[in-house]
Amino acid sequence: MSRFPTDTPEQAKFRTAVQTFLAEHAEPRAESDPWQVSGFSDDNDARAYFEDGRCWQRTLAAHGWAGLTWPVEYGGGGHPVWADRIFREESAHYNSHSGFIGATIAMLGPTLLAHATPELKTRFLPSLLNGEATWCQLFSEPGSGSDLASLNTRAILDGDEWVVDGQKVWNSCAQFADWGFLLARTNPESPKHRGITFLLVDMASPGIEVRPLVQANGSAHFNEVFLSSVRIPSNQVVGDVNGGWSPTRTVLANEAAFIGRGEGPSASDRLRDLATRHGGLENPIFRQRLARIISRERLQNFMGQRIQTAVRNGQSPPFDPALTKVMAARTKVLSGNLAAELTGLAAMASSETEDPEGNWVRAEILNRFAISIGGGTTEVQ
Structure with a gap:
């Protein structure tokens, strides 16, 4: 019997094709490191992770598996x-x-499809999808994170160019990106959700300075970006001038769906492995808690699919996309707590090289806090 008995014949055929492709081009996780986490100890680690991602994206594109929808x-x-x-x-x-x-790709691609001019779609979408051009998000500012519409970066039209001045922060991998998608205030007299314009900027433009931010745990993929009289061609506006909040909402909806669905092995899979090693499966209370996490993960996936479907069809999502992100943050609390209880203090005391399992547990515990902040704090969703 199939592992996925609910697949239609068309879906089962597609799944078989996916399995064949992955078997030929990817390394099975069990043969590498089942407890691998994507943390970075320095800028070199961040660059290696970034370039690995670019290489895989190029592989997907070369074999027709990029941008499936x-x-x-x-x-x-x-x-x-x-x-x-x-x-x-x-x-x-x-x-x-x-x-x-x-x-x-998950955030910007659907936004360009929904709001960009045909010229911008033709110019940017293929290179975005095949990894030839890489992008970073330039939204948050030192005083405008969760309340994004209060941003202070300004853009003034000078002939056929926008001149941008301001500062952005918490910009993932901006030090490696070729392009950025940027929000700037173009009409300071309008209410804060209006008068914002969505711009596409070449990160090699004069006046852009990227400064990496090294976190307390050594992670080095965040940055702050300073923009001083940066000139952007006026035809690199997505959506309407002063109407940038509409494409921004599309970005945020897809970001919430991306965060909610997660990537790679689910936490519940890892928790099941932990329970097998530490004897938790015999405990009915543990099984009940694990079942709750599995149910929430599946629900998050379904919610993400509904958001994707609505955006693809040019419709508003059937519910506030922020709910997906809030649910993911709360699920991460449940999984982090359960992982800590299963492994005990020993997992927190061991080193990464000595105990990869403990390293995953530590990352899961720390991520309880990270996911509640990144993409907008839970309290303001």
């Missing part, structure tokens, strides 16, 4: 939304990822 005319596969879900289910068994490149 995107229109064919922009390099996609033209498949239904379920194709993306099946590919992620099968990819969880392999040590393959697109990393931050995959995240920006």
Whole structure:
């Protein structure tokens, strides 16, 4: 009997094709490191992770597996939304990822499809999808994170160019990106959700300075970006001038769906492995808690699919996308707590090289806090 008895014949055929591709081009996770986490100890680690993601994205594009649900005319596969879900289910068994490149594709791609001019779509979508051009998000500012619409970065039209001045922060992998998608205030007299314009900026432009931010745990993929009289051609506006909040909402909806669905092996899979090693499966209370996490993970996936389907069809999501992100944050608390209880203090005291399992547990515990902040704090969703 199939592991996925609910697959239709079309879905089962597609799943088999995915399995064949992954078997030929990716390394099974069990043969590498089943407890691998994507933390960075320095800038070199961050760059290696970034380049690994670019390499995998190029592999996907070269074999027709990138942008499964995107229109064919922009390099996609033209498949239904379920194709993306099946590919992620099968990819969880392999040590393959697109990393931050995959995240920006998930956020920016649908936004360009929904709001960009045909010229911008033709110019940017194919290179975004095949990893040739990499992107970073330039939204948050020192005083405007969760309350994004209060941003202070300004853009003034000078002939056929926008002149941008301001500062952005918490910009993942901006030090490696070729392009950025940027929010700037273009009409300071309008209410804060209006008068914002969504711009595409070449990160090699004069006046851009990227400064990496090294966190307390050594992670080095965040940055702050300073913009001093940066000139952006006026035809690199997504959506309407002063109407940038509309494409921004599309980015945020897809970001919430991306965070909610997660990438790679699910926490519940790892927790099951931990329980097998530490004897937790015999405990009915543990099994009940694990079942709750599994149920929430599946629900998050379904919610993400509904958001993707609505955005693809040019419709508003059937519920506030922030709910997906809030649910993911709360699920991470449940999984982090359960992992800590299963392994005890020993997991927190061992080193990464001595105990990869403990390293995953530590990351799961720390991520309880990270996911409640990144993409907008839980309190303001």
